[in-house]
Amino acid sequence: MKQRRLNKSQSTASFFDLVETDSGWIGLEVTGQGVRRVTLPAHNRDAVLAEFGIEEKDITHDAGGAGLADRLKHFFMGEPVVFQEGLDLSGATTFQQEVYEAACRIPFGETRSYGELAKAIGKPGSARAVGQALGANPIPILIPCHRVVAADGGMGGFSGGINTKKKLLEMEKSGKKNPSV
Structure with missing residues (x-):
């Protein structure tokens, strides 16, 4: 890839x-x-x-x-897509950039917890900071922050709202378009 x-x-x-x-x-x-x-x-x-x-x-x-x-x-038709466009992260902190890079490695249809992402960037125990970084994500979908959930299986947060996050995850898991996202 x-x-x-x-x-x-x-x-x-x-x-x-x-x-x-x-x-x-x-x-x-x-x-x-x-x-x-x-x-x-x-x-x-x-x-x-x-x-x-x-x-x-x-x-x-x-x-x-x-x-x-x-x-x-x-x-948005529910098809697995890999986005490989270059991303301009000039406005992001170094920590945010690390989080975004880790989020980009989560495959279509899968999720990771905030804690798992924190461990992936070598900063275990920083799940809350990971959530804050994802909340500032200026490039949702291409940086798939919707694929990061709470450790207990809850949705956590999402800049577009929890219902939108749920619909995006359901769409990816089912492979069916969801026009109401």
């Missing part, structure tokens, strides 16, 4: 795109360093534009490349 490029240096200008999936509209922010930000599905384009603080005229179609748009569409 190709190693994912995680760029940690300062980024350049941003380009924006919107992708329509079975679950709604997703926004992409891409720099010369890689994907900087991804939104979770919204019911309409305007919600994504508002989340990014941009206008329709700011959209650069295929900012993330047609391949990324296609992979996102397939992901």
Whole structure:
């Protein structure tokens, strides 16, 4: 499997795109360093534009490349997808970058606990800090923070809400699209 490029240096200008999936509209922010930000599905384009603080005229179609748009569409149809796009993590701390790299190694349809992720990065006992790092994840889905759960099997937290996290995990486990994510 190709190693994912995680760029940690300062980024350049941003380009924006919107992708329509079975679950709604997703926004992409891409720099010369890689994907900087991804939104979770919204019911309409305007919600994504508002989340990014941009206008329709700011959209650069295929900012993330047609391949990324296609992979996102397939992901929300419940298909196993491996995202290998470069990621612009210039705004993340070193600890966050370590957590994100570990989360990217969790396969489609599987979960790990916050504690397991903490051990994977060599910091056992830092499960709470791992959760906080994942809560700040600017690139959900590509950095699959929804695949990290509590040690007792509970959902833990998720920036898009617990119901969205449950639906994403159910979709991955069943292989069936879930348009209500």
